[in-house]
Amino acid sequence: MRKRSVQRVAAIHDLSGFGRASLTTIIPILSSMGVQVCPLPTAILSNHTGGFETFSYVDFTDYMQDYIDGWKKLNLDFDCIYSGFLGSERQIQIISDFIDDFGTEDNMVVVDPVLGDNGTLYSTMTQDHVSKMSRLVEKADIITPNFTEVSLLLGEPYEEKITDHKIKKWLKTLSDMGPEIVVATSVPDQGEGKDTNVVAFDRRSNTYWKIQCRYIPASYPGTGDAYTSVMIGSLLNGDSLPIALDKGVQFITQAIKASYGFDYPKREGVLLEKVLEVLNMPVVIGGYEMLE
Template sequence: MNKPVKRVAAIHDLSGFGRASLTAIIPILSTMGIQVCPMPTAVLSSHTGGFNGYSFVDLTDSMIEYKNHWKQLNIDFDCIYSGFLGSTKQIDIISEFIDDFGTDDNIVVVDPVMGDNGELYDTMDSEMIVSMKKLVCKADIITPNFTEAVYLLDKNYDLNISEKEIKEYLIELSSMGPDVVIMTSVPESKTSKNTSVIAYDRKTNKFWKVTCKYIPAYFPGTGDCFTSVIVGSLLQGDSLPIALDRGVQFITACIRASYGFDYPHREGVLLERVLQNLNMPVMVSSYELI
């Protein structure tokens, strides 16, 4: 029996304050007409990007109960989507989840959240990198930023990198397992005021690139928002380059809608002001084949 709407298992943390992880993923995918079934990896009073003294409840053991109950209910998903994880044990649980719920017809999307700007997050270490590599092998699509890509590949973080080398990185990441690799925050030349997203589709052996103007502001949670739009777009039947375009356009709109307001950027982008953009057609396709 066909489901009336697509269904996603979203395996992420839940932060009570700040627009990141599930508090961003659920409204985005719901707006795009996708049912979100959250499996919280942890519950925090706020996200960790700029806040101190937050409460943290580890839900690793609950994840096992979640998985077992969903298996009893015989739930099927159109997508399994994981993000920030709190321990290597959680990666083992998600690997089992993919084994139990993954099919030839659904897609597994792994956002290997580990760091940014050349550094690992405080909660990450070398053991997590090794475990994340194993999870990446089970994915159909991964969405690392440039920092996470170099950690997965054991490369040096060097912003002076050519497009040819980026392509080589993407192919190497795809050889680990995923058919599609989407790299965000790809560095441009020192004189450029742009930033790029570049993707590689192994099945078609094509590289797609979307470039946008760099806006000098940092908002936590934009990576979660971007990957969520990619997931929603693909489940709606869009092609990979159109999904990239929609993701970049939406994040750009989020940042532009937020940047002019005087509020603490650690709270994340003003998602509520731009959610309706997700139901608009792609007006300008800025992707290119490289």
């Protein structure tokens, strides 16, 4: 098969007309990293829901299969399938079928199991949603849950702090469900401060990686989408897993620092436009460590 000149990602997420989150974050990041993004919307919103009191919402579920069938007629194939927010249990089944149809031994399936944050389910999610998401996780090569989603997928109580030993055990259990690589974000640090960690398990090498994320007193929607997008772009460009993890942390840290000094509503997300060029600059690697 002829090698493609530009790698291609099917990005299955919601689309918000205003606010930097989901597809409006994923597309510019991956494009800046030399990757073509083919969006498959799960919902279309006037603006994302983080911090906004009102928004219009169009559920795209009834249109997704026709959309996918159009791609089948074009005989499209992808180097990566990347799913995020899925607004209904029915959508989970649609994406499961999509992975069956478009997944191959050579491409990479990444599932961000969007379910909740800060210890609780999102208001639109139910336990049935969690159960069905667990079955979608089984089909992934890589999953990128936040710490809350790790506990939800495992049915474990949410903890304010967690030891390295326990998080390693949890990630191993998630990997046993199917994915070769589990990347957990926003994992509470064992120390006294508010720092968090990205902790990953790679079953292929039986290796655990940890990267500390220094606390910055600001919160922006869409940073999880941005982090996973940088990680995917890095892997598709040939970087190793720990380097891809490190690049994601460094980019998000720089994006938050670049945004923090400006006086604008944080609900609009980080100022991506000011930091996208960083993605093509040399990066000093060394923030990751191997967990024994």
